[in-house]
Amino acid sequence: MATSKTRARNKRGEGAQLRDEIVSAAVKLVDDGMPQSVTLRAVAREAGISAPSIYMHFSDVDTILLAVAQQAFASLEQELAAPDDADPVVRLRAACAAYLHFAEHRPHRYRVMFGAVWNAGQALERAPALADELAVLGMGAFEVIRRTLADCVAAGRSTSADPFTDATALWVGLHGLAQLRVAAPLFPWPPDLQDVVIDRLALLLD
Structure with missing residues (x-):
């Protein structure tokens, strides 16, 4: 059974780093040949975070793909x-x-x-x-x-x-x-x- 990656919690002031990691996770999904499978859940799983954590930086998949x-x-x-x-x-x-x-x-x-x-x-x-x-x-x-x-x-x-x-x-x-x-x-x-x-x-x- 596949398990999600785990990720250390960001320290205060490291929100920009989390945003970059979310974008990097989406880029990896795209580069792996699955651009149409870029969903909030898939990006969160790739980044090793919970899906709700994405909403601190992106409102939806459109804003992630724009990034x-x-x-x-x-x-x-x-x-x-x-x-x-x-x-x-x-x-x-x-x-x-x-x-x-x-x-x-x-x-x-x-x-x-x-x-x-x-x-x-x-x-x-x-x-x-x-x-x-x-x-x-x-x-x-x-x-x-x-x-x-x-x-x-x-x-x-x-x-x-x-x-x-x-x-x-x-x-x-x-x-x-x-x-x-x-x-x-x-x-x-x-x-x-x-x-x-x-x-x-x-x-x-x-």
Whole structure:
């Protein structure tokens, strides 16, 4: 018979640590391939706490999955911004490659981030108070792409007249490529398709 994990009681002032442990437990359930099984009871069991303890930090599963998505987007933003190169085109290509790598190697978190498991729009309908947090979800990662494309324009390496719109198109292209590679693994994907998507959507010059 399975038993719940046991966990030492937090000392006074360690509430933030408990919150982090709850999010980590939810992330582990997601990474283990069970994102649709993230329930208050399952998270509590994984964290080694009682289910009512969660309510000190999260009101429901939506707020837990929002925290998981926020953490995942923060990791993605860090990875997109990692390249340190003076050439903006090199940085843009590296950021796009990092995006696709993240989607491939953290597929379950990616599904939470982009609505395949947890839908931010539906969460907003259930809890309008989340509007401010949902409005900025993922914008830090997007800003890395937009800013890097703007650097390409400033360096005369892109003909984009609207980096925000073209960065949005690039994001859509990367997301579509990431999803379609999973959905159609037997399709004869051109080996240089990633560069073609980046070059055309970012309007890069040779």
